Amino acid sequence: MLLDDRALHLLPPAEACPGPIGAYLEAPANTKAAQELYLRLLASPDFATCVATGSIVLQIVLHRVASIVFEGPARKDGDAHTRQGALLCAVIRRLKGNNYEGRGQQALSMLLRWSCEEMGPVDVIPARRLDVVEKACKMGGKEEGLRDFATTAMES
Numbered sequence: 001m002l003l004d005d006r007a008l009h010l011l012p013p014a015e016a017c018p019g020p021i022g023a024y025l026e027a028p029a030n031t032k033a034a035q036e037l038y039l040r041l042l043a044s045p046d047f048a049t050c051v052a053t054g055s056i057v058l059q060i061v062l063h064r065v066a067s068i069v070f071e072g073p074a075r076k077d078g079d080a081h082t083r084q085g086a087l088l089c090a091v092i093r094r095l096k097g098n099n100y101e102g103r104g105q106q107a108l109s110m111l112l113r114w115s116c117e118e119m120g121p122v123d124v125i126p127a128r129r130l131d132v133v134e135k136a137c138k139m140g141g142k143e144e145g146l147r148d149f150a151t152t153a154m155e156s
Contacts, residue, residue: 010053010055011050011055011056011057012055012056013053013054013055013056014056014059017056021059021119022119024056024059024060025059025060025063025064025119030067030068034064035068035087038061038064038065038068039065039090039091039094040094041057041061042061042062042065042091042094042095042107042111043091043094043095043097043098043104043107044098045098045103047061047103047107048103048106048107051106051107051110058110059119059120062110062111062114062121063114063116063119065091065111066111066114066115066116067116068087069084069087069088069091069111069132070084070116070128070129070132071116082135084132084135084136085132085135085136085138085139086136086139088132088133088135088136089136089137089139089140089146091108091111091136092108092133092136092137092140092146092149092150093140093146095107095108095149095153096145096146096149104149104153105149105152105153105156106153106156108149108150108153109153109154109156112125112129112133112153112154113125125154130154133150133154136150137150
């Protein structure tokens with residue numbers, strides 16, 4: 001279903017799907033291929049169409065990317081924060097590269113506000129996520145505009 005990203009917007013909104021939303025948001029195995037698929041979908045032009053139509057794909061992609069980037073397993077060796085920063089840096093780069101008509105910033109804003117616990121958006125971006133955004137922007141090094149792009153997304 002998610003592999004053919006040209007028809008994702010045709011899927012109905014979560015409210016029209018049978019059963020609880022949690023059944024759709026449960027992530028399959030967290031493989032490198034699955035991560036790449038969700039990151040690609042988040043940055044695709046068709047994701048913007050899913051936003052406009054309210055397709056359940058919107059919630060699925062936001063939930064799974066937020067789970068990968070922000071809710072990753074804590075590691076005893078202390079590199080979980082570094083891994084989160086690296087993943088978010090990759091997300092920000094992709095979205096900045098696909099920011100046609102501000103859609104990349106809109107997607108980043110939605111991702112930063114997605115609560116895996118609430119299974120939906122929240123009004124305020126958690127402070128912990130702001131720390132991860134800061135780390136991600138630092139990891140981007142001298143890449144022009146990464147911090148400005150993320151800041152604008154956070155403010156919208």
